[in-house]
Amino acid sequence: MAVTIAIHSYKGGSGKTSFAINLASAYASVGKSVCLLDVDLKAPSSFNYLLPEGKHWVNDIFEGRYGVMDVVKDVSKEMGTKGAFYVGYSNPDILAVREVSSKDRKWQSKALKLLMAAKKDLSNAGIDVVILDTGAGVDFTSVNAIAVADHVISVGRPGASRQRLMEQVIGGVYMPLDKDCYIIENMCHSDNPTDISGKKFDLPVLASISCMCDVAVRGDNEVLVLTEPGHMFSKKIYDIMESLDKITS
Amino acid sequence: MTDNSSTEEMIRLLREISGKLDRILIQGSVDKESDDGILDVLDVMTLLTLPDHLRTTATALFELGSATADELAERTNKERAVESNYLNQLVRMGHVAKNRNGRKVYFSIGEGLGK
Known part of the structure; x- marks a missing residue:
């Protein structure tokens, strides 16, 4: 049975996509069979153009045009990972993005069913870990992905105002959908005393990752866990992976 | 209160009532929609x-x-x-x-x- 993890944040710019790419790469590098899907149809990340593209789009899964295994592409050879590393992109073309933004509730309900079916297909195909890189905030694309996931990792930057927003999302989305959730504090500064550990809900903080300028700069050109496993950021990602393994096994 | 100012006051009140009626009309059409919406898709x-x-x-x-x-x-x-x-x-x-x-x-x- 595959473990499905949604990477979410209550606000954009928290480093969610970089985290998702590196976590998926970390799993693949230790021999796990991984599938990383960009399910942010409204603001596709194209995974920062770091990973090779497939023939079809994640949009095709939601439209019921193709099954998930026809959409994803195994990039393990290109990325040099031990385990299979499947990747699926959302279509970044503005026409596709505009089309998604005008979908009605009926379409979104069907999209949820199709995403549930895709999760089953991935499990049947022998994938160990499915990572869903969701959109930020609360809308259909992100909440559909959260509903499908077994675990939710909320990536957030520390700060008092953000703490309040995060509590809203935990209490109003994660908890009602009965999800196991964990927090990653990203881009932390040592002189900022406010943590985002979801005080009201007492959720586990898997890691606090310091703000590192080179991660922001290099993250656009390389997958750090693969190019420099000894980097402080990479070590954090591997630590998180080990914590997750303990939780999910 | 002069005649002028009481007329102005009356007009202001009438405008307020007219605004409230507009909102009730809008509200009414929304309610009607959600009545149909009970038999609605589960998203x-x-x-x-x-x-x-x-x-x-x-x-x-x-x-x-x-x-x-x-x-x-x-x-x-x-x-x-x-x-x-x-x-x-x-x-x-x-x-x-x-x-x-x-x-x-x-x-x-x-x-x-x-x-």
Whole structure:
């Protein structure tokens, strides 16, 4: 049975996509069979153009045009990972993005069913870990992905105002959908005393990752866990992976 | 109070009433829409507004695709009769479709009669 993890944040710019790419790469590098899907149809990340593209789009899964295994592409050879590393992109073309933004509730309900079916297909195909890189905030694309996931990792930057927003999302989305959730504090500064550990809900903080300028700069050109496993950021990602393994096994 | 200022006051009050009537008219049309919307598709945002017990049932049904009350009760660790009751509530709300196949009754998330 595959473990499905949604990477979410209550606000954009928290480093969610970089985290998702590196976590998926970390799993693949230790021999796990991984599938990383960009399910942010409204603001596709194209995974920062770091990973090779497939023939079809994640949009095709939601439209019921193709099954998930026809959409994803195994990039393990290109990325040099031990385990299979499947990747699926959302279509970044503005026409596709505009089309998604005008979908009605009926379409979104069907999209949820199709995403549930895709999760089953991935499990049947022998994938160990499915990572869903969701959109930020609360809308259909992100909440559909959260509903499908077994675990939710909320990536957030520390700060008092953000703490309040995060509590809203935990209490109003994660908890009602009965999800196991964990927090990653990203881009932390040592002189900022406010943590985002979801005080009201007492959720586990898997890691606090310091703000590192080179991660922001290099993250656009390389997958750090693969190019420099000894980097402080990479070590954090591997630590998180080990914590997750303990939780999910 | 002069005649002039009382006329102005009357006009102001009439405008206020007219504004309130406009809002009632708008509100009325929204209410009508949501009346139709009761027999409506179950999307994830609607799922979040359901009471806990119905949300658990509906979420399990999303995962299973199509299921009997027995299969669903096994998934949610509840009594079959309880689950059957919840499923029928969801059917009445128009969120879930019910189909008979031989002696078995299958439930699935409906396609929605509304928008």
